[in-house]
Amino acid sequence: MSATQSRQDGLADEISRIVPPEIEISDAVYEGPELVVYTTTPEKFGDNPGIIREIAVQLEKQITIRPDPDIRASESDAEAIIQQLVPEQAGITNIDFHPETSELFIEAERPGMVIGRGATTLQQITTKTGWDAEVLRTPPLESSTVRSVRDFLTYEREERRDVLQRIGRQIHRPSTASERYVRVTALGCAHEVGRAAFVLDTGETRILVDCGDKPGSDDTPYLQVPEGITADAHTIDAVVLTHAHLDHSALLPLLYKYGYDGPVYCTQPTRDLMGLLLLDYLKVAGKQGRTPPYESRDVKEALKHTITLDYDTITEIAPDIRITMKNAGHVLGSAVTHFNINDGETGMVFSGDIHYEDTKLFNGAVNQFPSADGLIMESTYGGDNDTQADQATAEEELKRIINETYQQGGKVLIPAFAVGRSQEIMLVLEEAMRNGDIPEIPVHLDGMIWEATAIHTAYPEYLRDEVRERIFQHGDNPFLHPSFNHIDGGDDERQRVVDGGPAIILTTSGMMTGGPIMSWIRYLAADPASTLAFVGYQADGTLGRQIQRGEREIEVETLQSGRGGAQRVTVELNMGVETVNGFSGHADRAGLMNFVSGMAPKPGKVMCVHGDPGSVTEFSRAIRQEVGVPAEAPRNLETVRFDRPK
Ligand code: ZN
Numbered sequence: 001m002s003a004t005q006s007r008q009d010g011l012a013d014e015i016s017r018i019v020p021p022e023i024e025i026s027d028a029v030y031e032g033p034e035l036v037v038y039t040t041t042p043e044k045f046g047d048n049p050g051i052i053r054e055i056a057v058q059l060e061k062q063i064t065i066r067p068d069p070d071i072r073a074s075e076s077d078a079e080a081i082i083q084q085l086v087p088e089q090a091g092i093t094n095i096d097f098h099p100e101t102s103e104l105f106i107e108a109e110r111p112g113m114v115i116g117r118g119a120t121t122l123q124q125i126t127t128k129t130g131w132d133a134e135v136l137r138t139p140p141l142e143s144s145t146v147r148s149v150r151d152f153l154t155y156e157r158e159e160r161r162d163v164l165q166r167i168g169r170q171i172h173r174p175s176t177a178s179e180r181y182v183r184v185t186a187l188g189c190a191h192e193v194g195r196a197a198f199v200l201d202t203g204e205t206r207i208l209v210d211c212g213d214k215p216g217s218d219d220t221p222y223l224q225v226p227e228g229i230t231a232d233a234h235t236i237d238a239v240v241l242t243h244a245h246l247d248h249s250a251l252l253p254l255l256y257k258y259g260y261d262g263p264v265y266c267t268q269p270t271r272d273l274m275g276l277l278l279l280d281y282l283k284v285a286g287k288q289g290r291t292p293p294y295e296s297r298d299v300k301e302a303l304k305h306t307i308t309l310d311y312d313t314i315t316e317i318a319p320d321i322r323i324t325m326k327n328a329g330h331v332l333g334s335a336v337t338h339f340n341i342n343d344g345e346t347g348m349v350f351s352g353d354i355h356y357e358d359t360k361l362f363n364g365a366v367n368q369f370p371s372a373d374g375l376i377m378e379s380t381y382g383g384d385n386d387t388q389a390d391q392a393t394a395e396e397e398l399k400r401i402i403n404e405t406y407q408q409g410g411k412v413l414i415p416a417f418a419v420g421r422s423q424e425i426m427l428v429l430e431e432a433m434r435n436g437d438i439p440e441i442p443v444h445l446d447g448m449i450w451e452a453t454a455i456h457t458a459y460p461e462y463l464r465d466e467v468r469e470r471i472f473q474h475g476d477n478p479f480l481h482p483s484f485n486h487i488d489g490g491d492d493e494r495q496r497v498v499d500g501g502p503a504i505i506l507t508t509s510g511m512m513t514g515g516p517i518m519s520w521i522r523y524l525a526a527d528p529a530s531t532l533a534f535v536g537y538q539a540d541g542t543l544g545r546q547i548q549r550g551e552r553e554i555e556v557e558t559l560q561s562g563r564g565g566a567q568r569v570t571v572e573l574n575m576g577v578e579t580v581n582g583f584s585g586h587a588d589r590a591g592l593m594n595f596v597s598g599m600a601p602k603p604g605k606v607m608c609v610h611g612d613p614g615s616v617t618e619f620s621r622a623i624r625q626e627v628g629v630p631a632e633a634p635r636n637l638e639t640v641r642f643d644r645p646k
Contacts, residue, residue, distance in 0.1 A: 003089030003567055010033070016397035020048060026068040031101075031161065032263065035061040038102075042067040043127040048250060062315065063170075064132070066102045071401040072130030081128050082573050085121055090114050093138040096292045097131070098157050102128035103155075104131035111135040112472070117242050140477055143454035146277040149303060157305050163305055167263045170237065175319035177204035182346045182643040185374060187228060188214070188221035189612045193380060194247045199228075199236070200348065200610075202341055207319040209350050209376075210338070213250035213281075214246025216539060220293070222253055222637055223258075225494045232258035242352025243334035244273035246420065250281055252447050253298035261305065265317060267325060268308040269333030269459045275303060276455065280448060285512070306508065311335070311462075319404040326366035329355035330585050332455065338369045347371025349603065351378050353610070355584075359391060360427040361420075363464050363585070367599040374642035375603035379592065379633075384621025386589040394535075394582025395428050397510040402438045402464055402504065402580050403427075410529030410575070411503045411570030415517045415544060418509035420447035420585045421536050422481070422582045425506060427467070430478040437491050445499055446516040447508030453479055491519055495574045510536050512543040518556050524575055525554075531576040535583045547577055547603045592619065598625050606631035606638050 015037055019025065023045065028036040037055070040289075043598035045065055056063045073081065075097050087094060091109030098104070108114045114135045115122045125133040128330045139146055146437045153160060180203045188195030188206075194214030200207040210227070211221060224230040233255070241249055241264055249626070252264060252274070278299045285292040309315050314324050320342050325335035330353040338391060339348040345489045349372050354365040381388070389397070422445070432438040445453065456463070457479050470476045487493050487507075494516070497503055509515040524530045538544035543554060552573045587595060596606065608620040608631060615632035623631035634640055 008283050012619060018058055019051055023048065023541055028104065028295065030172050031164040031168050033062055033171055034064045034139055034315060035059065036064045036066055038066050038068045039069045040071050040276055045105050046127055066132040067126065069102050070101055071599060076127035078104065078131055082125055085124055086114050087519070090505060091138065096154055100158055102132050103640040104129070104133045105136055106133060107136045107138045109138050109140065109324055137458055139454055140480060141457045142455035143271050143451060145451055145455055146458050149272050149275050152300065152303060158436055160277050160304055169319060171316060173319055175204055179343060180372070182348060183639050183641045184374065185227055185639040186609060186634060186636050187223065187225065189609050190634055190638065191616055193610055193612065195219055195221045196248045196610060198376060200339065201227060202320055204320045205347055206235060206272050207321065208236045210242055210248040211239065211249040211251045211255060216293055216541060217245060224547035227638065229255055229258055229260055231373055235382055236260060236262060238262050240323060241266045241270055242327065242350060243273070243331050244270045244277055244336060245331065245353065246277055249274050251293070253294040253302045255277060256301035257294045257298045258532050262304060264306045265309055265323065266306065267311065267333035267335055269359055269455060269462055271303065271306050271308050272455050273332060273452070273575060276448065276597060277419065283373060287418060327363055327366040328352050329359065329362045332459060334366055340370065344371060346373045348374045350376045353378050353585065354587055355593045356587040357391065357468060358464060361422055361424045361467070365595060368596050372599065372601050372642060373604040375606045377596065377606050378610050379616045379619040380586045381588045381610065382592050383589065384618045386615065387489045388584055388588040389582035391582055394580050395581045398428060398533070399432050400532055401403045405531045406439055406441065406502045406531040409502060410527060410531060411505060411524060413524055413530065413532050414535055415510050415512050416449065416506050416508065417536060418452040420506050421583055422506055423447045423453055423508065424583060425535060426453065426484065427478055430481045431502065433483060440483055440500045441504060443483045443504045443506065444485050444487050445506050449506055449508060450486040482562045494519055511538050522556055522571055525571040525573050528574045531578055534579040537584065545621040547573065548579060593622065593626065603629055605629065608633040
């Protein structure tokens with residue numbers, strides 16, 4: 001939007017009337033949910049504490065103050081001012097200038113030292129340079145994903161600014177609906193696990209919550225129905241993504257291929273993990289000879305339209321909707337999302353996937369909200385007999401397996417999902433070594449695990465209190481333990497590990513459906529001293545499940561290129577096989593029930609989704625009986641209404 005157009009909107013004038021006369025407002029434009037206010041007197045904002053809040057309250061908007069481009073220092077002068085203000089120990093690794101918006105991004109190993117006590121240093125940088133300074137963490141483990149997502153957004157910044165301004169006008173449009181209601185339709189993920197996609201419809205606005213694939217199947221969400229997106233890409237106003245797992249995110253880029261050009265709201269780690277998983281999704285599809293439904297440019301479109309939110313920040317995403325994301329305890333950045341509809345008239349909660357108890361890695365899911373007329377609730381382990389071992393038992397079991405295998409002189413091979421369970425196991429191993437419960441032996445990380453871990457190190461704010469404090473207060477990052485080794489030398493390095501002494505190997509894929517685990521199993525299968533230890537769910541039809549069921553003659557496909565392509569070899573499995581229960585990223589039945597029964601306020605009505613038919617049916621019945629609120633388990637394409645009768 002040009003200055004003239006914003007003048008027409010009268011926003012800058014309106015703000016000028018609110019602030020004291022010595023503050024000069026030169027422009028005001030919407031960028032996504034925020035109202036960006038440009039000023040030629042940024043230092044005056046520092047002299048008038050509380051004035052930003054005053055504007056926010058009077059206009060009921062989220063306000064960002066930026067210095068007017070006319071008054072800012074040159075890039076080299078600004079850099080010199082920053083070096084002078086910020087102590088060297090902050091470890092600045094990169095400074096990025098965005099002249100179009102007067103923004104300046106400082107990447108540092110210790111962002112806290114750039115921000116300063118009470119954000120004073122950061123404020124000084126803004127006043128003295130005339131640039132709006134923001135700080136990003138340089139991950140201590142270098143992450144190519146974090147790097148390329150940040151680089152991409154920098155590269156696309158001009159187009160991104162246009163996107164944000166267009167979205168901003170959409171959000172702040174006048175409300176036009178004459179009839180209001182709140183209803184939710186399942187486009188997938190009802191009576192099944194996978195292809196999560198729900199439409200929240202308020203009469204004024206339609207929000208799509210998640211858009212995933214169904215692992216092990218070609219089924220996609222029902223996007224072709226009228227409230228879907230295939231026929232009219234502008235049916236949907238915004239997408240909210242609860243977390244990065246592919247059964248929630250895989251088909252987001254498809255929306256852009258269909259012409260959708262609205263925003264995706266999620267947390268910052270979800271954005272980065274989504275980038276990693278979606279590009280890998282395309283790579284795997286290519287390797288398996290499948291034609292993926294979209295291309296990498298559609299992934300980039302999705303990233304370009306992504307607006308990240310911090311936990312517990314209220315954000316206006318439509319004239320009638322404000323959302324707040326809260327920790328879900330499931331994977332890095334996963335969110336339980338609260339929707340405040342029509343100024344608090346109706347409150348809706350989407351659980352996404354949750355873990356209710358604390359784990360080593362995350363605090364347990366939040367279940368306190370300002371309102372909750374409806375709850376859309378995951379029910380993966382909602383069946384009457386779905387119990388899991390507790391965390392402590394699971395840890396003891398894993399340590400026993402490691403110690404026994406070590407005494408036999410063998411290696412422990414653990415298939416694990418790259419995102420979530422691997423980092424949980426890493427923290428368990430690190431603690432066990434620190435306490436002397438297991439010997440200090442190398443832990444090799446193979447496949448996408450290293451990169452996913454590096455993304456975790458970029459966002460310690462999202463980790464469990466204890467881990468965060470260790471990192472922030474004591475500079476002691478468990479992911480940097482010297483025993484952790486990145487396997488980046490392919491089969492040569494794997495062979496060296498196999499020929500070497502005792503070791504633990506954590507590798508993808510988690511269900512033994514492909515990936516480097518296939519190389520490891522060929523190397524280690526014959527060794528009776530070694531142990532294959534399952535720590536996660538093994539779905540029907542996967543090699544992992546076959547082995548759990550007792551199969552010992554296994555067919556392994558090698559994906560070596562060259563003449564003949566993939567070859568199949570049969571190997572005899574002589575290594576020990578163990579299963580450790582209790583490391584799931586999901587709450588079990590008791591955890592799910594505790595989430596609902598302890599929820600404040602009590603939900604008005606519950607819709608049970610994300611579970612097999614038995615799980616959703618049994619869990620909804622249990623909620624009716626034990627919590628005493630209406631609960632149902634609709635099928636795909638059914639709609640449930642949640643607003644209170646007037
Ligand atoms: Zn998940």
